[in-house]
Amino acid sequence: MRRAYAAKRAALTDALGRHAPHLRLTGLDAGFHALAELPGGADEAAVVAEAAGRSVLLHGLMRYRIPGSIGRPALVLGFGDLNEPAIRSGIARIADLLAPPG
Numbered sequence: 001m002r003r004a005y006a007a008k009r010a011a012l013t014d015a016l017g018r019h020a021p022h023l024r025l026t027g028l029d030a031g032f033h034a035l036a037e038l039p040g041g042a043d044e045a046a047v048v049a050e051a052a053g054r055s056v057l058l059h060g061l062m063r064y065r066i067p068g069s070i071g072r073p074a075l076v077l078g079f080g081d082l083n084e085p086a087i088r089s090g091i092a093r094i095a096d097l098l099a100p101p102g
Contacts, residue, residue: 031080
């Protein structure tokens with residue numbers, strides 16, 4: 001199982017490295033999710049909504065924060081229940097959403 005999840009983690013990091021190399025990715029050693037910090041000024045809720053419209057389910061970090069707190073926009077990327085092609089395809093479908101604003 002370790003090899004299988006390591007391959008999924010590698011698929012995620014490779015896809016993000018190809019399509020969104022500017023994103024800071026953390027939390028990979030903690031399980032089946034990673035945290036991707038969006039560029040400053042990004043609209044986390046809009047990214048999540050647009051990704052859903054493209055059949056890519058993401059969660060914004062805001063939903064896990066204490067109400068009223070602030071922080072840099074970020075996405076929680078789950079990869080545990082996806083296969084490697086689905087991970088690569090999903091990141092490719094939302095690559096433009098991950099680009100710096102402007």
